[in-house]
Amino acid sequence: MSLRWLRNIIFFGLIVMSLTQPSCVQAYTVNTMKDSDELRVYDSLMVFLADPINQAVNTYYKPFLKEDVIVYDYEIYLLKIDRTESFRGFSFNLLVEVEPVVGPHLSVGRDQLLLSVSPMNPEKVKLLSYEHLETYEVSNWR
Numbered sequence: 237m238s239l240r241w242l243r244n245i246i247f248f249g250l251i252v253m254s255l256t257q258p259s260c261v262q263a264y265t266v267n268t269m270k271d272s273d274e275l276r277v278y279d280s281l282m283v284f285l286a287d288p289i290n291q292a293v294n295t296y297y298k299p300f301l302k303e304d305v306i307v308y309d310y311e312i313y314l315l316k317i318d319r320t321e322s323f324r325g326f327s328f329n330l331l332v333e334v335e336p337v338v339g340p341h342l343s344v345g346r347d348q349l350l351l352s353v354s355p356m357n358p359e360k361v362k363l364l365s366y367e368h369l370e371t372y373e374v375s376n377w378r
Contacts, residue, residue, distance in 0.1 A: 282309040285351065288361040292349055293336045296366060305336035305344055327354035329364065338374065346370040
């Protein structure tokens with residue numbers, strides 16, 4: 237059993253543990269001022285999603301900027317989770333909103349990504365859609 241596979245199974249377990257009865261969570265908010273089980277589950281999910289999100293965001297912004305942007309884990313906002321299978325199925329669609337930054341934390345825009353998280357996806361996380369919502373002016377940056 238590879239470490240990567242085991243890590244993915246743990247993250248999926250954490251996702252399921254964080255979702256109690258409802259199959260959909262709207263505008264999911266977590267108290268980030270105090271450590272809790274809920275915050276640790278939320279943060280671990282953001283770590284799991286960070287690389288695929290950064291890849292998608294950089295693909296979008298590459299034609300417009302001279303250097304790569306970054307989305308920090310704490311700048312990923314979970315808006316909605318849908319279970320795509322029946323109760324206790326392990327496939328989910330996650331709608332997230334991000335504010336990518338460049339250089340010394342200069343925000344360049346606001347974007348929403350719809351991601352599929354499923355053991356059926358070869359990479360575990362698949363980008364379903366990308367919507368650029370807003371462009372911010374980045375003045376005096378190279």
